[in-house]
Amino acid sequence: MADDLDNANHATLDVAALTEAQARAELARLAELLDGANTAYHTEDAPVMSDADYDALKRRNMAIEARFPELKRSDSPSEQVGAKPADGFGKITHSRPLMSLGNLFNDQDLYKWVDSIKKYLNLPSDEQLAFVVDPKIDGLSVTLRYENGTLKYAATRGDRFVGEDITQNVRTMPDIPTRISTNLSHLEIRGEVFMAWKDFIQLNERQKELGEKIFANPRNAAAGSLRQLDARITAKRKLSFFGYAIEDASEEIASTQFELIQFISRIGFKTISLTKLCWEPEEILKHYYFILESRATLGYDIDGVVYKVDNLELQRRLGFRSTTPRWAIAHKFPAELAxxxxxxxxxxxxxxxxxxxxxxxxxxxxxxxxVSNATLHNEDYIKGLDSKGEEIRGGKDIRVGDWVQVYRAGDVIPKVADVDLARRKSDALPYAFPTTCPECGSDAIREEGDAVRRCTGGLICPAQAVEKLKHLVSRGAFDIEGLGAKQVEQFYKDGWVKEPADIFELKAKFGPGNLLQLKNREGWGEKSSLNLFDAIDARRDIPLARLIFGLGIRHVGESSANLLATHYGNWENFEAAMKSATVGTGAEWDDLLSIDGVGEVMATSVITTFHQEAERASIDRLVAHLRPIEAEKPQNDSPVSGKTVVFTGTLEKMTRAEAKARAEALGAKVSGSVSAKTDLVVAGPGAGSKEKKARELGIELLDEDGWLALIGDA
Structure with a gap:
């Protein structure tokens, strides 16, 4: 969590003032931070930041990408939805990706969104559009598939492509029928599983009596109850369900979104109260504020209001961005204060x-x-300063003993918004931020231009060592069954595992003939010990991307590790390139930067890791136990797959947005600027400087008809 909190501070930097190098660094930090937040929220049911903080960081990421489109990473948070399904559940591949919603945060954003829809559809600005407006339930998104009227399966959203099979748990819920009356051969209903406040209170009372986990809020309680491996536990907990959309059906059901909701209600599902059909922003906002004022009376948590274009044909025309529909959006509520x-x-x-x-x-x-804790970001934030040294909170610093105002929007870790100086004690002292690591005593240095102070102890710092080991065994990395965070902490404390290679030497230390020391530990028996050794052995054959991610290199997230693995193919190529590379110059440096999604910050971090003697030796000791599996090259038969395309000038047969969406759907990367990395420029009338630059660089040029002929029916 500590890295998450330090990175959150970067959201205070001014996008307009960023240099290109700073923008790359910011995008790398945001990708890592938001990826961790997604996993914590969607997979672990344990959020590490507020909805408001998450939304602010995601907006910042999008703002940087808008200003520097050529720097957009292939693992950009704007392309991510949810998180990978948790282990322990069967997996279900969705019939179509389950998208999330974009967000609005003020009234003016709504007007801009409606205008953008009309512009995309080439509609007159004064033409009226109908929208379905309903409360946004703060629960768990679920899809239900019925075949010939019988419930076939239920699945969580997961990473939007693959979800967790929760069919048996859903069968215990009274709100979800196992049979419905319909002539459709198949029907998929999407909705939200949630826990009403009265049921949440009763659950926590029972948990307290039994001495078991107390849930922080209804959303976590609902997620934890639904995602039980034992359906009998789910059955004991009162869960509710509202249906709000049709994801798939064997035939057309209706022509409008509002009619679909009425259909869902007719076949036996509860639907969201206060849903209303509205025309134009003024009426939409009136209903938004009515829902906001009614929030406390609903009996369940909502965190905003959802707007959807009512006409289904217009929805089809508007289509989707990479992770969100153009025809729907969420208007989030303001954060709450105390x-x-x-x-x-x-x-x-x-x-x-x-x-x-x-x-x-x-x-x-x-x-x-x-709530009982809050992020304070870094030492400047405590002093009442932003990253530029300018005052925040009116320059008021934060001291132990102060009365502070905190806010949240659906999480357990809020943010400090203000300080009440009138209630400050006269003997309260300014907080002295440590200059040595509280864990190992090493110097804690703050480099010029960095908002964060860092321990210089490396692997001798127990906090860093343990966190690196936890990262190595995490789901996206080695994912060793039976060896999680708790076991890593215990093994480190016992002195058995101090670095990654030690994990693969446990069998030699405690295997058959010398098993007594491990099996006599609390929680371990002979069978579980032998199972652990087998699980460790199974990970000696490790996919290259998992290995790279597991090394815990700063700025290298799971998606970035996949990029590196795909580019270099095998460990030998990757290792040789990193060992011979020089930061800022040379063929290896240029080759690393040529990978779409790899910027100077990430490249510097990877190369530096392999050039630090202790880090490199630790990696060598680990890899000596492994057989890294070569990465598979992606297969795609689209004529523009993997190519960088630039659209310039006026397009006459489709809007620019439609052209971009089509190109990206075919596997192309659409850039806003022409460079030596550009493969193809589609130029319409009035192309200007971009067409000229393409000719100068010898880049292939097509007009709109040529582009359409190239992609054909692909």
Missing amino acids: WTRLEAIDIQVGRTGALSPVARLTPVTVGGVV
Whole structure:
């Protein structure tokens, strides 16, 4: 969490003032931070940041991409939805990707969104459009597939392509019928599983009596209850369901979204109350504020309002961006506020050595959730300064003992918004941020231009070492069954595992004939010990992308590791290139930067890791135990797959947005500028400087008809 908190501060930087190098660095940090937040929220049911913080960081990422389109990463957070399905469940591939929604945050954004829809559809600005407006349930997105009226399966959204099979659990829910009356051969209904407030309170009362886990909020309770491997546990917990969309059907059901909702209700499902058909932004906003005022009376949590174009034919024309529909959007509610006392400031040390301050609060209920800690980001934030040294909160610093205002929007870790100086004690002292690591005593250095102070101890720092080991065994990396965060911490404490290679030497230390020391530990028996050794052995054959991700190199997330693996193919090529590369110059450096999605910050981090003697030796010791599996090259028969395309000038047979969407659907990357990396320029009338530059660089040029002929029916 510490790295998440330190990175959150970058959202305060001014996008307009960023240089290209700074923009690359910001996009790398945001990709890593938001990927971790997605996993924590969607897979682990344990959010590490508020909805408001997450939304702010995602908006910042999009703003940087808008200003520097050529820097957009292939693992961009704007292309991500949800998280990978958790282990332990069967997997179900969705008949079509389950998209998430984009967000609006103020009234003016709504007017812009409606205008953008009319512009995309080439409609007059004064033409009226109908929209379905309904509350946004704060629950778990689920799809239900019925075949000939019988429930075939139920699945979570997962990563939008593959979800978790929760069929048996869903069968225990009274709100979801196992049979419906319909003549359709197949029907997929999408909706939200949630827990009403009265049921949430009763559940926590029972949990407390039994001495079991207390849930932080209804959303976490619903997710934790639905995603039980034992359906009998789900059956004991009261879950509710609202249906709100049809994902797939064997034949056309209706011509409007509102009619679809009425159909869902007719066949036996509950639908969302306060749903209304509205015309134009003024009426939409009126209903938005009515829902906001009614929020406390609904009996369940909502975190905004959803707007959908009512006409289904217009929905089809509008289509989808990479992860969100153009025809629907969520208008989020403002964050909620509360005042409480700051009891202490703790420093947490993350995997990359970042020192992150966390506020320990007198527990307070914020929007119905009891919270007891908050992010303080970094030392400047505590002083009342932003990254440029300019005042925030009116220049008020934060001191232990202060009364602070905190806000949240659906999480357990809020943010400090303000300080009440009138209630500050006269003997309260300014907070002195540590200059040494609280875990290992090494110097904690803040490099010029960096908002974060970092421990220099590396692997001698227990906090960094343990976090690196936890990362190595995480789902996206080695994913060793039976060896999770808890076991890693214990093995480190016992001195058995100090670095990654030690994991693959456990069998030699404690295997058959010498098993007594491990099997006599609490939680371990002979069978579980032998199962652990087998699980470790199974990971000696490890896909290259998982290996690279597992190394825990700063700025290299799961998607970035896939990019590197695909480019270099095998470990020998990757290792040789990184060992011989020089930061900022040379063929290896240029080759690394040629990978779409790899910028200078990531490239520098990877090369530096392989040039640090201790890190390189640790990697060599690990790889000596492994047989890395070569990466498969992606297969795509589209004529423009993998090519970088630039559209310029006026397109007459489709809008620019439609052309871009079509190209990306065929596997092309659409760039806003022409460079030596550009493969194809589609030039319409008025192309100007981009066409000229393409000719100068000898890049293939096509007109709109040529482009359409090239892609054909692909």
